[in-house]
Amino acid sequence: MFYRENGQFKTTYQSDQQIFAIPQDRWAILAIVVFAFIGVPLLVDVYLLRAILIPFLILSLAALGVNILVGYCGQITLGAGASMAVGAYAAYNFLIRVSGMPALAAILLGGLVAAAAGIVFGAPSLRVRGLYLAVATLAAQFFWDWAFLRVKWFTNDSSSGSVSVADINLMGWTISTPTDKYLFCLGILVAFSLAAKNLVRGSIGRQWMAIRDMDVAATVIGIRPMYAKLSAFAVSSFYLGVAGALWGFIHLGSWEPAAFSIDRSFQLLFMVIIGGMGAISGSFFGAAFIVILPIFLNQLLPWIGTWFGLDISVALVEHVQLMVFGGLIVFFLIVEPHGIARLWSTGREKLRLWPFPH
Amino acid sequence: MKLRNLAGVAAAIGLSAALTAPTAYAAAADQFFPLLVYRTGAYAPNGVPWANGFLDYMKLVNARGGVNGVKLSWEECETGYATDRGVECYERLKGKQGGATAVQPLSTGITFALTEKAPVDKIPVITAGYGRSESQNGAVFGWNFPLIGTYWMGADVLIQHIAKKEGGFDKLKGKKIALVYHDSPYGKEPIALLQDRAKMHGFELELLPVAHPGVEQKSTWLQIRQHKPDYVFLWGWGVMNSTAIKEAQATGYPREKMYGVWWSGAEPDVKDVGDGAKGYNALAMQHGAEPNSAVVKEVLAKVFAKGQGTGPKEDVGEVLYMRGLISAMLSVEGVRTAQEHFGKGKHITGEQMRWGLEHLDLDQKRLDALGFAGVMRPVKTSCLDHMGSAWARIQTWDGKKWHFTSDWYQGDEKVLRPLVMTVSAKYAQEKHITPRTPEDCKK
Numbered sequence: 001m002f003y004r005e006n007g008q009f010k011t012t013y014q015s016d017q018q019i020f021a022i023p024q025d026r027w028a029i030l031a032i033v034v035f036a037f038i039g040v041p042l043l044v045d046v047y048l049l050r051a052i053l054i055p056f057l058i059l060s061l062a063a064l065g066v067n068i069l070v071g072y073c074g075q076i077t078l079g080a081g082a083s084m085a086v087g088a089y090a091a092y093n094f095l096i097r098v099s100g101m102p103a104l105a106a107i108l109l110g111g112l113v114a115a116a117a118g119i120v121f122g123a124p125s126l127r128v129r130g131l132y133l134a135v136a137t138l139a140a141q142f143f144w145d146w147a148f149l150r151v152k153w154f155t156n157d158s159s160s161g162s163v164s165v166a167d168i169n170l171m172g173w174t175i176s177t178p179t180d181k182y183l184f185c186l187g188i189l190v191a192f193s194l195a196a197k198n199l200v201r202g203s204i205g206r207q208w209m210a211i212r213d214m215d216v217a218a219t220v221i222g223i224r225p226m227y228a229k230l231s232a233f234a235v236s237s238f239y240l241g242v243a244g245a246l247w248g249f250i251h252l253g254s255w256e257p258a259a260f261s262i263d264r265s266f267q268l269l270f271m272v273i274i275g276g277m278g279a280i281s282g283s284f285f286g287a288a289f290i291v292i293l294p295i296f297l298n299q300l301l302p303w304i305g306t307w308f309g310l311d312i313s314v315a316l317v318e319h320v321q322l323m324v325f326g327g328l329i330v331f332f333l334i335v336e337p338h339g340i341a342r343l344w345s346t347g348r349e350k351l352r353l354w355p356f357p358h
Numbered sequence: 359m360k361l362r363n364l365a366g367v368a369a370a371i372g373l374s375a376a377l378t379a380p381t382a383y384a385a386a387a388d389q390f391f392p393l394l395v396y397r398t399g400a401y402a403p404n405g406v407p408w409a410n411g412f413l414d415y416m417k418l419v420n421a422r423g424g425v426n427g428v429k430l431s432w433e434e435c436e437t438g439y440a441t442d443r444g445v446e447c448y449e450r451l452k453g454k455q456g457g458a459t460a461v462q463p464l465s466t467g468i469t470f471a472l473t474e475k476a477p478v479d480k481i482p483v484i485t486a487g488y489g490r491s492e493s494q495n496g497a498v499f500g501w502n503f504p505l506i507g508t509y510w511m512g513a514d515v516l517i518q519h520i521a522k523k524e525g526g527f528d529k530l531k532g533k534k535i536a537l538v539y540h541d542s543p544y545g546k547e548p549i550a551l552l553q554d555r556a557k558m559h560g561f562e563l564e565l566l567p568v569a570h571p572g573v574e575q576k577s578t579w580l581q582i583r584q585h586k587p588d589y590v591f592l593w594g595w596g597v598m599n600s601t602a603i604k605e606a607q608a609t610g611y612p613r614e615k616m617y618g619v620w621w622s623g624a625e626p627d628v629k630d631v632g633d634g635a636k637g638y639n640a641l642a643m644q645h646g647a648e649p650n651s652a653v654v655k656e657v658l659a660k661v662f663a664k665g666q667g668t669g670p671k672e673d674v675g676e677v678l679y680m681r682g683l684i685s686a687m688l689s690v691e692g693v694r695t696a697q698e699h700f701g702k703g704k705h706i707t708g709e710q711m712r713w714g715l716e717h718l719d720l721d722q723k724r725l726d727a728l729g730f731a732g733v734m735r736p737v738k739t740s741c742l743d744h745m746g747s748a749w750a751r752i753q754t755w756d757g758k759k760w761h762f763t764s765d766w767y768q769g770d771e772k773v774l775r776p777l778v779m780t781v782s783a784k785y786a787q788e789k790h791i792t793p794r795t796p797e798d799c800k801k
Contacts, residue, residue, distance in 0.1 A: 051449040055442075149541050149567070159550050160490075160543040162470045166789060252442060253474045256467055256543055258570060259441055295450075314436035315397035315406075 003352040019197055022352075036186055041179045049178040056291045057185040058246045063271040063283035064196050065239030070269070071277035072200050073232035074212030075125045079137035080240055080268040082121075082144035085260035087114040087241025088248035089154050092163055096156060103168040103175075107245040114241025115234040117144075122233030126226055129215070141262055148257040164254030181250045188246065192239060197280050199235065208232050209278075270325060274332050276341025285340040294321050387705055388431035389459045389693055391416070392451035394468065399438040400571035401596035403626040404678055408464060409434070410669030411682025414657050415690070417668075421660040425693050426702045431455060437468065439596075444468030445475070452479055459711050460484050460689055466544035469502070476501040481708040482692075482715055486685045487620055487643045491547055494774075495782040496716060496744040497793040503715050503744045505688050506737060507620065507643040509547035510777060511769030513591070515641060515750040516617050517555050518767050520589055531560035536587035538578060538594065538602055541567040545593045548619070552591075554777060572598025579605040592618040592640075599627035607634040617641070617752070624677035628755045635755050639763070642677075642753040645684060645733045647760045649675030653683065653729030677760060680733070687728060688737070691720060715739060716799060718746055735766070741799030748774075 003024055010016040020026040040053065066080050091110025094101050121143075124136035148154050148161075155163050168175040168184075175184050199205050207228040210218035219225050248255045267290060275286020298317055305312035336342055395409035396402055416430050424430065433454065435447035444463055452458045460482045463469050469489040476483045477500060484503045485493070491510040493502035520535075521527045537552060539545030549565065556563040564587055566578045572594055579602075582590060590611065592602050599622045606613055614637040618627070623640020625647070648654060654675045661667055662674070673679050696706045696714025706714065718739040725734050739746040748769035753760045786793055 047449055047453060051446045055446075145569075149569070160466075160470065160546050161541075162467070162543045164470070164474060166474070252445060252471055254471045255441065256470070258467065258542060261570075263440075313397065314395065314434045315402070318398040318436045318438065 001354055003354075005352070019201070033190060037183065041182060046178050049182050052291060052295065054178070054182055054185055054251050056287055057182070057189050058243050058251055059268070059271065059291060060284050060287040061185075061189050061192055061246070062240050062243035062268055063275065063287045064193065064280065065236045065243060066268045066272045067275075067277065067280070067283045068196060068200070068208070068239065069232050069236035070272055071279065071282065072205060072212060073208040073229065073236075074215075075122070075229060075232060076130065076134045077137040077236075078134050078262070078265050078269065079121060079140035079144075081260040081262060081264035082141040083114045083118055083237040083240035084244025084247060084264065085144050085148055085257060086117045086237075087111050087244035088255065088260065089148055089163075090114065090241065091245035092165060092248065093154065093156070095165065102170070103249065104170055107242055107249065110245040111238045111241035114244065115238040118233040118237025118240075119230050122230055122237075125229045125233065138262075141265055145257055145261060160256075162254055162256045163248075165249045166253070168249055175250070185246055185250060188242065192242070193280065196239070200280065204228070204231060212278075270329060272339075274328055274339055276339030276344075278338065279341035279345070281344065282339050282341030285344065289340065290325075293324065297321050297324065388429045388455065389425065389706060390455040390457065391430060391432045391689065392448065392454070392458045392461050393432050393434045394437050394444055394447050394461065394463045394465075395434055396437050396439050396464070398436060399596075401439045404596050404599075404621070404624060405439070405464065406669065407624070407626070407673050407676055407678040408682035408685075410673060411679035411684075412462075412686045413668040413682075414661050414674070414679075415653075415683045415686035417661045417666055418653075418657050419686075419690050421664075425690060426697055428693075428697070428703060428705060430690070437463070437465065439465050439467070441465070441467045441471050445471050448472060448475065452481055456705065457481070457708060459693060459706060459708065460715070462486070462685055462689070464488070466490070466547065467542055470543055473499065473502055479708070480712075482712045484685065484689060484692075484715070486688055487681065488544065491551070492778050492781040492785065494743060494745040494778050495793075496739075496741045496799070497795075498782040498786045498791055499744065500794055501712060503739070505715075505718075505739070505745060506684070506734075506747045507750065508745055509544075509593075509619065510551040510774055511745065511748050512619050512641050512643070512750060513548035513551045514555070514769045514773060515752075515767040516591060516619075517552070517559075518770065519617075519752050519764055521559070527559050533561040533589070534564060534585065534587040535561055535589045535591060536564040536566055536582055536585070537591045538566045538568060538575075538582075539592075540572060540594050540598055541569050544595060544621075548591070548593060550781070551774070551777060554773065558773070568594070568598055568602075571596060573601050575601050575605045579609045579611065582606075582611055583609045588615065590616045592616055592622045594618070594622045594627075599624075600630050603628065603631045603635045603638055607631065613638040620681075620750070623753060623755075623760070625760075626678070633757050636757040638755045639752050640755075640760075642751050642760075642762065643681070644735060644747070644749050644751075645677075645680045645730075646751075646753045646762060647675060647677045648680050648733050651675070651680075651729060651733050652731060653687075653733075654680075656729055657683070684730075684734065687730070688715075688718070691718060691728075695719070716741055716744070741794065741796060 020029055062084060069075050069077050087110040090113035091106045094109045095106040121140035125133050155161055175181055207223045210223050211228045215225060271286030271290045274289055276282025297320060301317050302312045332339055396405035416432055420429050433451055435451055437444040437447055444465060448461060458481050462484045463472055466488050469485050472483050482501050482503055484505060486505040487507040489504045491508040493499035493504050494508055521530055524530060552563050568575055568578055594602055606616060613635060616638050618640035620641045620643040628635035662671055692711055692715040693706050695717055696710045697704060700710050716739055718737055720737040722736055735747060735749045737746040749766055751762055751766050752764035754763040
């Protein structure tokens with residue numbers, strides 16, 4: 001009933017192959033985007049913006065990057081936090097060392113530096129796969145952790161190791177209020193998501209997916225594994241680098257290397273696994289889930305505790321959150337390996353036929 | 359299936375009955391304090407007693423009738439010592455229940471992040487015994503209050519004590535001092551002061567960083583065994599402290615020559631090591647373990663006797679418990695001072711709290727009346743001095759308890775003030791902050 005596709009005929013290949021082929025989908029997505037740009041800043045309060053929506057937007061971008069690498073190209077990575085760190089510190093250095101550097105340019109250049117670093121640390125993927133590649137990327141994570149702590153040049157010789165950014169300017173628009181920050185991150189996310197969707201639908205995306213599914217067969221039919229794998233690392237690290245720069249500049253304002261530690265890498269991997277590997281929407285579902293779950297549990301568990309007359313301490317909430325995450329990872333990997341995105345797309349397929357069963 | 363789930367949830371919650379620290383307490387028109395604590399993670403053994411001490415003092419104040427009738431309310435938020443979670447907790451709690459009166463992050467990393475946000479939100483950040491050492495200069499850091507101790511002051515006192523032991527500052531020439539520090543903003547804080555002092559007196563400073571969480575110290579202590587420094591300063595936190603002492607024991611470095619900062623000198627750091635930690639020294643930021651103090655007795659009588667104690671009774675009076683207690687006391691006295699100026703019995707806003715904290719004048723009589731006789735020395739803040747007091751002493755672990763083994767020292771203003779002014783001026787220049795004038799401070 002919602003997807004009443006009677007009378008919808010595609011007359012050109014372009015209209016048949018476009019991203020949101022069904023008009024209902026297109027209108028829905030357009031409505032969501034318009035609401036996100038206009039409705040959300042007007043309706044929600046500052047706390048929701050600063051503590052939930054901005055981290056959600058930035059982590060969605062990062063999860064997109066990880067999804068491209070893990071979900072589309074099948075190269076498991078535990079070094080996502082390091083790519084974010086490289087992007088953040090590179091953007092910081094561009095901003096303070098090059099006078100007159102606009103903030104957006106610094107962020108994008110930070111992403112490019114992260115892409116270059118990603119290509120270098122993605123080289124092991126040409127030789128090893130699976131768990132061994134995970135270990136190699138773990139080495140990248142620890143290497144960058146060490147580098148940003150020890151090499152003073154990266155932190156502009158700050159004695160505390162902490163760096164901070166103030167006054168972000170975008171062609172005369174000073175990004176200072178939470179609403180400004182939200183709109184800035186949303187704009188970047190929309191642009192990058194569109195790019196990611198088109199990349200994975202194109203030739204390069206199909207090469208990635210071929211490598212993921214059966215890399216030997218892909219090589220046999222003529223896909224160059226080096227090009228495919230390293231381009232996946234490059235694009236993924238670019239997205240992660242931009243997300244890292246946004247995380248440092250916009251969300252934190254002041255950060256130290258511990259902000260991009262191994263826990264961040266795990267968090268991104270969990271987002272992608274729970275949200276859905278190999279699906280662009282999976283990054284958004286996963287990021288929303290991971291950002292909101294701790295806050296949700298923080299409100300829910302004490303309320304449940306009052307039923308039993310018990311006071312739930314913050315330590316217990318923390319531990320339950322870890323248990324819930326672990327349990328959900330196991331659950332999703334067994335029951336629905338393709339994550340929430342698959343649940344959503346199955347639901348959508350059923351909606352296309354509803355109220356008919358088939 | 360549903361019943362099984364419910365039974366499982368009930369069992370899980372039932373098992374956790376030991377963790378009954380209440381997370382929130384509130385009533386109307388209260389002074390609200392967000393509590394950024396960490397009860398989980400690598401730093402929990404040290405974070406938990408601090409949080410318990412803080413909470414117990416708040417409860418004690420309410421049991422005494424509040425501050426001129428105004429009760430205190432609070433809500434805990436778990437940060438796990440992570441900066442982004444600390445920022446999220448701050449954002450979530452700063453506007454609750456009429457606005458946060460003040461925030462104490464218990465983490466130098468989170469302090470750095472909140473230093474940017476607090477002036478915008480007009481909420482004072484109290485960092486008693488931690489935070490940025492240069493934030494002592496209230497003209498630049500108008501909203502930071504590193505009350506009763508900063509790391510530069512602590513490091514300075516350590517150098518003074520060692521000089522006294524050696525027989526004079528001139529005897530320090532040629533000596534080797536190793537700083538084993540947590541590789542984070544917290545651990546790096548004393549380096550600037552120690553380097554200054556090293557230049558002044560001619561001793562060699564060796565910097566040995568230890569990565570979070572601090573359990574990997576074998577190579578650090580092998581290096582110490584090779585280089586044989588005359589003294590080792592320990593700037594650790596959580597699990598790193600006990601690991602350091604265990605490694606010192608393993609490599610045979612005399613614990614008597616080890617000096618920890620006040621965050622590395624508490625019971626959780628030495629209890630596990632037991633006799634191996636005998637002779638280990640640490641800074642005492644005025645107080646040590648004070649189980650016999652009047653305020654502890656009052657907490658036991660008014661809070662624990664009513665079954666409202668936050669943590670185990672055995673922890674009451676321990677070093678970190680006392681630190682949490684004193685941090686809460688400084689907050690409450692800030693409220694009281696503000697009330698005396700803006701109206702007794704009134705609700706105090708963040709800006710008024712800032713005024714109160716900037717005009718704190720706790721003389722010995724007042725401290726004794728509060729129950730801190732023999733524990734604390736007078737604290738007097740001002741616009742240019744957000745620290746308020748520079749007293750510290752050395753305590754030593756004898757295998758069972760901490761004992762004070764030195765006289766009272768004061769941080770040397772002649773060395774500290776120039777460093778504070780230079781670094782805070784640099785910060786002001788970077789952030790385009792105009793330092794406040796004495797007229798601004800009076801408001």
